[in-house]
Amino acid sequence: MAITRSTDLSLRLDRIACEGHGACAELLPELLSLDEWGFPIVHSATVPPELAAHARRAVAACPVLALRLDRTRP
Ligand code: SF4
Numbered sequence: 252m253a254i255t256r257s258t259d260l261s262l263r264l265d266r267i268a269c270e271g272h273g274a275c276a277e278l279l280p281e282l283l284s285l286d287e288w289g290f291p292i293v294h295s296a297t298v299p300p301e302l303a304a305h306a307r308r309a310v311a312a313c314p315v316l317a318l319r320l321d322r323t324r325p
Contacts, residue, residue, distance in 0.1 A: 260298045261321040262306060264291060268317035275318050279309040291318075 262282065271289035281302055282295045298306050298320070310318045
């Protein structure tokens with residue numbers, strides 16, 4: 252499982268659960284792209300506040316719940 256940190260959010264990708272649907276990378280191209288097999292590559296270790304809404308949409312679009320956003324601050 253890859254973990255990326257931001258000022259207050261962590262984007263977590265469960266590579267075992269991921270089935271390579273690609274919806275996440277379409278909705279969050281600033282942080283994710285797809286490899287040649289259609290599986291996401293996390294490009295940034297941060298989720299800037301201005302991308303938080305896009306990140307939430309990407310998480311919601313994942314049909315197998317392989318992508319999560321966790322708060323890093325209470
Ligand atoms: S939407 Fe979910 S299953 Fe599809 S590539 Fe992204 S993390 Fe994987």
